[in-house]
Amino acid sequence: MKALGCARNAFTRDVNLIQEPRFSRCYLPVVDNFVDVAWLLDDGEEFVLVDSFYRAFEDQHRGSRELIKSRLAKYRPFIAPLARLYPGGKAFDLGCGRGEWLELMGESGFAAIGVDLDGDMLEACRERGLSVFQGDAIEYLAALDANSHALVSAFHVVEHVSFEQVRRIVSEALRVLKPGGLLILETPNPENIVVAGCNFYLDPSHVRPIPSELLSFVGEYAGFARVKRIRLQESPALQEEGARAHLMDVLGGVSPDYAIVAQKSCGEADAAFFDAAFDADYGLSLAELAARFEAGATRAHEHAAEQIEQTRSEIGRLHQQTQSEIERLHGELGLTREEVDGTRRELMRAVDELAQIRSDLGRVRGDLAQVTGELRRVQDDAQHAAERLQAVYGSTSWRVTAPMRSAVTFARGAKATCKSGVRRVLFRSVAYVNRNPRLRRLAVRALGAMPGVKQRLVRIIVGAPAQSMQRKPIDDDGLTPRAREAYMAIKSAFAPDHGDTE
Incomplete structure (x- = not known):
């Protein structure tokens, strides 16, 4: 700037x-091809x-004096041994601007001189007592004596001039510097993709970005003994050990500025003062951030792979567990279905039974209604009979015939008593005859000749009405024990001779 x-x-x-x-x-004129x-x-x-x-553009985009001086202080590893090698040595700065570098060189013990075309910028230098001149810096450099200065510097100048002018600056600096003297050229770093593709062109006076390899080769080709590329102004967060680089860091996190520090040849003893500075690493390169990004991506991929493997293992375990659970549930489902089928069958049977019960209940209700009707008729008949019986009991004829009824009842009782006595005698006689075979044969022959007497005896024994025994057999189911015994005796007595078991 x-x-x-x-x-x-x-x-x-x-x-x-x-x-x-x-x-x-x-x-x-200073712009290549006359822009x-x-x-x-x-x-x-x-x-x-x-x-x-x-x-106005410079006022907006240029940083404060303090910021510029803090950035320039990063060159101290090179300036300190140079100050020891050439105490009070001369330093020349092309395009000195507001003089931040001149001020820093004065603090380090150098007699610093700056040249710039901008009179307003030089006023800020003069206010601080800095030695500055207004004019063409390249021409001023060319006018300096050979081997007269310990340091020549140009901060953010080479991107504003043609490549031939850059080569002239480098060759004139080599001529002007003392043995072991340093040339510092700082410029935007096109290794930073955002700088090369965008930010570099915010300043319309920029001609083209210069890769650090090209600017280093210019110094080497001009005859400098060694050239060191140092990257500048990177984010402190990215400089922390183990800091992870994201994609945007790869694109825009590379040191946005760089410088070449070229040293003129000198004795080995003097050169040794600068070995530490030239051997150190500075800033962040695109390759380093890309490697960090890839390492982070690799770690993320490995972590993701581990997570995926763990997830797969967990899924496998859950799958196996789920399969076992499914099989168990299938078994339970089969049992449940069997139970449901059994319950369904029982329910169907219950439904059928319920239907049958309802049907039976309907019939029972019908029968109950019929029985209730019949019961009511019976009750009515009984009531009617009771009323008639009560009328008979209360009539005069019932009271008049009371002696006659008593006599009839007595006669019936005497007859029954007589029959009962005759029946007992007959039972004993039959039993006696049945025990004596000779008498049994005589009785059979006698009764066979008298069928009427035989039937009469049987009726007396069993108490049955006088009916033809040959037309209807006698059923012994309703006989008393004694009558059944007598009947079986008579039946066995007559069976051998006549084949009649009745």
Whole structure:
């Protein structure tokens, strides 16, 4: 950014040389291939607008003095041994701007001189008592004596000039420096993809980014003994050990600036003072952040693979457990289905039984209704008979015939008593005859000759009405024990001779 003043004042100088009305546009000579800067009006009003634009742009994007000095302090590992090698040595800064580097060099013991085209910038330097001059820095460098300075520096200048001018700066610096002297060239780092593709072009005075390999080769080709590339202004968070790099860090986390520190050849003893600084590593490279990103991605992939494997194992275990549970549930389901089928069958039987019970209940209800009707009729008949019987009992004829009924009852009782006595005699006689075979044969012959007497005896014994025994057999189911015994005796007595068991 400090080179903006240099480029702008060169632009002012060249415009002042063109005063003829026929010139309607101008070019900045220090820009390769004459980049078109602005269309100018004949009265110069457009130039004032361009000049104001650069001034406003620089004020907005340039950091504070303290920030710039803190960034420049990173060169102390190179400056400290140089101050010991050349105490009070001269330092020359191209495009010194507000003089932050000059101030830092004065604090380190150097006699620092700066050159810039921007008078406003130089006023800030003069306010701090810094030694500065206004003019073309490259031409001023070319005018310096050979082997006269310990340090030559140019911060953010080379991206504003042509490549041939860059080579001239390097070759003139080699001539001006003392043995062991240092050349420092700082510029935006195109290794940072965001810087190379976007941020570099925020400054319209930038010509093109210069890769660090190219700028290092320029120093080596010019004749410097050794050239060190140092990366600058990276995020402190990314510098922490083990810090993980994300994709955006790969794209924009590389050190946004870099510098080459080139040393002119000198004796081995003097060069040894700078070995530590030249051997150290500085900043973050694209390769380092990409490696971190890949390592992080690999770890994430391995972790994800472990998680996937654990998940697969867990899924397998759960699958096996689920299968066992499913099999168990299938078994229980089969038993449940059997129970349900059994319950269904029992329910169907119960339904059928219930239907049968309902049918039976209907029939019972019908029968009950019928019986109830018959019972009512019987009750009515009984009531009617009771009323008639009560009427008979209460009649005069019933009272008059009472003696006659008593006599009849007595006669019936005497007859029954007589029959009962005769029946007992007959039972004993039959039993006696049945025990004596001779008498049994005589009785059979006698009764066979008298069928009527035989039937009469049987009726007396069994108490049955006088009926033909040959038409209807006698049923012994209703006989008393004694009558059945007599009947069986008579039956066995007559069976051998006549084949009649009745």
